[in-house]
Amino acid sequence: MNGHAFRRGAASRAPAIRGKILLVDQERCDGCAKCAEACSLFHTGTSDPARSRIRILGLENHQLFAPSTCQHCETPFCTEACPTRACHRDEESHAVLIDPEVCMGCKTCIVACPFGAPTFDELEGVSIKCDYCQGEPQCVAVCEPGAISYVFSDENNLRRRRRHGLKVYGWRHAASPGE
């Protein structure tokens, strides 16, 4: 299937994952679900949010949304629970991955994860979760409001910290030119 060829093509690229984290800023998310469409298109070759590695939680009547995906925990419950070690931490990239060749579809990782990140792909019969798209997260590329960012861990939440500083310490006037 074309989708698989696409995925293999992407995998051959050099990973640039170590030290980077995927962060969501729920204040910015507007629920457009482009992240889920791009994610599923990249991984499965079909535009199908039900098979996406990233999901949108929504409170539609208040237009409040939050993207939810794997946090790649330092002490992941999923790897602890996985009986076949399909769910493992990749030494090279430091990401938590599920090897579809080894996964037996027991869904234990889904039960174990406290954030509800892994989901089950019925068509392929394996658990799926975010793998940072081999270093180029598609969700970040298409996110228009900038709610999802892929940054080095020391850069996390710079924007929010900066905004907080401007507000709380009264730097807003100093920061705007000409005043």
Next chain:
Amino acid sequence: MSYLYGGKILRVNLSRREARFVPTDRYASKYIGGRGTNARILYESVDVDTDPLGLENVVCFGTGPLSGTTFPGCSRTDVMCKSPVTNLIGNASVGGDWSAELKYAGWDHVVLEGKAEHPVYVDIHNDAVQIRDARALWGLTTYEAHEAIRNELGPDVKIIGIGPAGERMVTFATIHSNIGNSASRTGVGAVMGSKNVKAIAVRGTQGVGIADPKAFLEASLRAHNTIRASKYYEEFHTIGLTLYEKACILSGLEGGGDGHANVPPSFDERFDYYSMFEKHCYKRTGCTGCPVHCMEAYHVGGLGSTVMSCELYPQLSYEIRNADPYFHYWLVMTCQKMGIDSVSTATIFQWLMELWELGIIDSTITGGINLEWGNKDGVKELFLRIIGSDGIGAVVAKGMKETADYIDARVPLDRRYDKSSYWWAMQVNNNPMYGVNPRMHGMALAYAVGRRSDCIQDLDMVEVDIANFPVYPEMSEDEKKRLTDEEKALAERVSGKIGAGDLDGYQGKAEMTHDQGITTGLPDMMGTCKWHTKWLFMDIEPENYAEALSAGTGREVGVQELITASLRLRNVERVLECKMGRRRENDTIPEKEFGRPVARGFWKGKIGTDRKEFERMKDEYYALRGWDAKTGIPTVETLLQYGLDDMVEDLPGRGGFGERRPVSEGDDAKLPDLDGKKERDGGSRETKTATR
């Protein structure tokens, strides 16, 4: 399954409680999808004597091939039925998240036929279709009903449905996707209400197949970047159309009707929705897959949350001279909760208030309601009565013509200045007009020839821009002049006529209107948003659609093929309109608007549409479309040119309109063989139906 399409059209017969499917291939090659396929389905389903609120009418919900993909703005659902307002084509488009979900469930279109015995809602979960009891939901607002269905079926279902106004068949009722998104015009909500259907809930997990995912993703990203690089993107993405609408008001473009000739300057000073935007807008929001985010999400303590954009700002505030932004907010929010069209509401209120000012109507007609300009209590009272179809509200809810008849029957002729009160109504074929002024030439033409008797589809936005730039807020004089000149050059380039950018002239207006008609037809068929095209100064071109379709379907799709499809679509609609009785003389604007200059604002005392020149513009437009200049009916040659051979027999002189056998519902034989093949109905099958 063919790529990019779900492959099936769902036809739900509510009278017989059964569902069957028709393959999409039957239509897709010729009509692509969305509005194109809807028009064809409607053409086959309704006839000249179909009662819009009766059993025979159908409501078609259509997605396009790009719905639910990564292509920007992949969120539009096209809703089509016979309209209870105009008795012609009823058509509206809605964003939100429903269209994508329907594609993921494997369906391209949903067609509702017949009428349910009691209130129901349709539950589609991939291939399983159930008709569920909605008696408990009847009477709930759109917000509450959607929440209740989500509680019942799970948080992931996407819902499209009507509010209490639709249930009571108010002729300008709407169909709501999620908050802030509604298919508003031409009374589609009333038709859904007449079928006793509260909502359609969809959950899909099958996805949309794409032939070449990598090329498709690249085409999508290219389209995204094209939008990002567009002239207006930055503004629309940060403050929406708040400033643009302000410019429309300052220029005198927005706020049609005589009532506005003497708006006191003190009102212009007090009128300000911008402070509301700065104070209460907590985030920008948009539909599935959209990079523009044209809508503003508001929350006001004590009133609640809603979403506003574009026309909503000036309509229920400026048009009715209501200077209180919080009352305006309440009206808009209630419109959305109750499922009623705010544009029609505003235009009808404006008309009634004008009649009140002229002394034609008084409290004996309105049932004790005082309709002085800007009287909040009066507006609120009548508004609630319209939604509740109570007393005078029940009359107004039937539309402008019925209201005018009601008034004429009770007010003597001399008090009406020897005219029908309908003379003051701002309507085209009984459809209340937008606030946009038909005294601009291109706009007048767009109103007259528009597919649903309003201007939006064919509106020449370049003309709007040329009128707006001289008064655009927060812009330097040099910039204003530069941008105006740019737009004028663009108008001349597109239309190929010198002086097309001249607001006083009539040159090139027909060409511009024709060109915009082609432009906006394309996204409607694709299931994407027309705001991303040059209709609203974004740069998505037919080339982008061709590229995405080629990558998605694996079949080379040319630009010319798409443009031809757009032209074909308008001809299908036009034949259907003409069959329902529309002729050249119906393509017009209100009588009183001719020969009168713009009433207020920057262009006060200027422009104005001349009757004779207007008819000449129509001649030009019909010639471009290939329609008969005398009647406005597409010619036989035009139909043959676009491969609509089977419609030729419907033209007058070839069997004529209305002479054909009226089609009965659920009749398989009525579906023609478009490919000339004798093909069965894709295995018409019973889908499980259940009641709870």
